[in-house]
Amino acid sequence: MGGTRALAGLALAIVALVAPGAQAETSYVHAGRLIDPVGGEAQPDRLIRIVDGRIAAVSAWTGAPADGPVIDWSRYTVLPGLIDLHTHLADGFGQSRDPTEPLKHGPGETALKGAEAARIMLRSGFTTVRDVGVYRGLSDVVLRDAIAQGWVEGPRMLVSGGYVTKPGGGGAVTGLPKGQVPPPEFRIGEVSGPAQARAAVRRLIGGGADFIKIIATGAVLAVGSDPGALELSEAEIKAACDEARTLGKYCIAHAHGAEGVKAAIRAGARTIEHASLIDDEGIALAKARGVWLDMDIYNGDWIAEFGTKEGWPAEYLRKNRETTDVQREAFRKAVAAGAKLTFGTDAAVYPVGLGARQFAYMVRYGMTPAQAIRAATTEAAAALGLEPEIGQAAPGFAADLVAVEGDPLVDVSVLERVAGVMKAGRVVAP
Known part of the structure; x- marks a missing residue:
C-alpha cells in the first residue's frame, strides 16, 4: 500500500515539474x-x-x-457521465448461491476480476462510482489506485475499505461451517462497542478509505441476518460517524429496517443505502436532515429471477420477496415527499454493466426521466461532495x-x- 502511494506521489511530482512547459x-x-x-x-x-x-x-x-x-x-x-453510488466492483466475483464464495479466491484472482468489472462498468456509461464495501479489507483501495494510475481501465472510484459490522453480521462472510473463522483481512471492520467502532474507522481511513460504510441493520444476502433488525447500536453508529468526521471523512449506512434508518440518520450518516422498510417518519427525518436515500429498486427482480434459477439460498429469496415491493413503494413516497434521492444499484448483485436498467424503475415509481438523470449526475455528485467537479x-x-x-x-x-x-x-x- 505504501508503495502505491509513493508511486502516486512521484507521478504527481513529475507532472508538476513538466507542466509549465507542456502544451x-x-x-x-x-x-x-x-x-x-x-x-x-x-x-x-x-x-x-x-x-x-x-x-x-x-x-x-x-x-x-x-x-x-x-x-x-x-x-x-x-x-x-453517469454516477452509481452503490457498487461492489472490487469484490470481483459478484453474488452467487454460495455465501462463502469470497473465501474461495485469493487476492490475485479477486483483483483481476475486480479490474474486469471496473472496465465493464465504465463502458456501460458510469464514469464515477462509489464502491461501498468489500469482504477482503482494503482490496478496493488497490483497485481505485490502479485506475487512478492508469494501470486499469475503470471509472473514478471512491471506496470504503470494508464494512463496519458486528461479528457475523450483514457485512461479514456468513454461512461458514461451525467453528470456521474467516482470516483477519476479512474481519477488518468487525466491532463490538463504540470504542471498537472508532478504532475500526481509524484503521480503514488509515488504510486509504474515502468514507466509512456502516452495516446498521441486517442484510438480505447474508445467512442468519434480519434486514429489519438493528445490528449495531445507535451509540456504535454515532461513534463511527463522529470518528469519520473528525478525520475529515463521512459515513454512509446500510439500513433496511425503519428503526435502523432513523438511528443512522440521527447518528450522522450522509446517505442511507437500501432504505427498504423506511417509514413515513424516516422519510420526513431524511428530508429534514438533508440526508440522501440511495435505494436500489432494480435488483430485486434480478434476485427473484436468476437467484431462483441458480439455486440461491431460500433465505435470500424469502428476504428479497419481503423487501422488494415494500422498498419500491417507499421510493414512490420519498419522491412525492421531496426527499433527496440518488442513483445506487448494488452492482455485482446482478452482473455489472446492467445498472442503467434502474432508470426505468425510478420513472415507473414516481420520478420523471429528468429527475432520474439528476439522481445519477448532479445529486450523486453532491452526495459525494464533488458537485464542482463532476x-x-x-x-x-x-x-x-x-x-x-x-x-x-x-x-x-x-x-x-x-x-x-x-x-x-x-x-x-x-
Missing part, C-alpha cells in the same frame, strides 16, 4: 443534443471544447475548429460524457444502450 491538449465533441441535468433540458447541436481532460467551453456548433480533433457525436444525445457537462467540469441514441428525457431506457463514453477527455467506448 495543453485540446479536443472537441460535436453533440447532436446536450442534456443539462440541472434544468432538465437539452440544447441542440453543441460544440464542447475540452482542454486537458476538462470542459473549457460549450457553444453552438458553427463548424469544425482547426486546433484539435473533433469527436463526431452529432447523431447522439450527450449527457454527463455531474454536469459545463465549463470547469471533468470531461466525462456519455452518448446515446434517442432522447432519455422522453424514454430514459435509452441509457441502457450506450453508444459512446468519455472519461476525463478520453474516449473509452465504443
Whole structure:
C-alpha cells in the first residue's frame, strides 16, 4: 500500500515539474443534443471544447475548429457521465448461491476480476462510482489506485475499505461451517462497542478509505441476518460517524429496517443505502436532515429471477420477496415527499454493466426521466461532495460524457444502450 502511494506521489511530482512547459491538449465533441441535468433540458447541436481532460467551453456548433480533433457525436444525445453510488466492483466475483464464495479466491484472482468489472462498468456509461464495501479489507483501495494510475481501465472510484459490522453480521462472510473463522483481512471492520467502532474507522481511513460504510441493520444476502433488525447500536453508529468526521471523512449506512434508518440518520450518516422498510417518519427525518436515500429498486427482480434459477439460498429469496415491493413503494413516497434521492444499484448483485436498467424503475415509481438523470449526475455528485467537479457537462467540469441514441428525457431506457463514453477527455467506448 505504501508503495502505491509513493508511486502516486512521484507521478504527481513529475507532472508538476513538466507542466509549465507542456502544451495543453485540446479536443472537441460535436453533440447532436446536450442534456443539462440541472434544468432538465437539452440544447441542440453543441460544440464542447475540452482542454486537458476538462470542459473549457460549450457553444453552438458553427463548424469544425482547426486546433484539435473533433469527436463526431452529432447523431447522439450527450449527457454527463453517469454516477452509481452503490457498487461492489472490487469484490470481483459478484453474488452467487454460495455465501462463502469470497473465501474461495485469493487476492490475485479477486483483483483481476475486480479490474474486469471496473472496465465493464465504465463502458456501460458510469464514469464515477462509489464502491461501498468489500469482504477482503482494503482490496478496493488497490483497485481505485490502479485506475487512478492508469494501470486499469475503470471509472473514478471512491471506496470504503470494508464494512463496519458486528461479528457475523450483514457485512461479514456468513454461512461458514461451525467453528470456521474467516482470516483477519476479512474481519477488518468487525466491532463490538463504540470504542471498537472508532478504532475500526481509524484503521480503514488509515488504510486509504474515502468514507466509512456502516452495516446498521441486517442484510438480505447474508445467512442468519434480519434486514429489519438493528445490528449495531445507535451509540456504535454515532461513534463511527463522529470518528469519520473528525478525520475529515463521512459515513454512509446500510439500513433496511425503519428503526435502523432513523438511528443512522440521527447518528450522522450522509446517505442511507437500501432504505427498504423506511417509514413515513424516516422519510420526513431524511428530508429534514438533508440526508440522501440511495435505494436500489432494480435488483430485486434480478434476485427473484436468476437467484431462483441458480439455486440461491431460500433465505435470500424469502428476504428479497419481503423487501422488494415494500422498498419500491417507499421510493414512490420519498419522491412525492421531496426527499433527496440518488442513483445506487448494488452492482455485482446482478452482473455489472446492467445498472442503467434502474432508470426505468425510478420513472415507473414516481420520478420523471429528468429527475432520474439528476439522481445519477448532479445529486450523486453532491452526495459525494464533488458537485464542482463532476455531474454536469459545463465549463470547469471533468470531461466525462456519455452518448446515446434517442432522447432519455422522453424514454430514459435509452441509457441502457450506450453508444459512446468519455472519461476525463478520453474516449473509452465504443
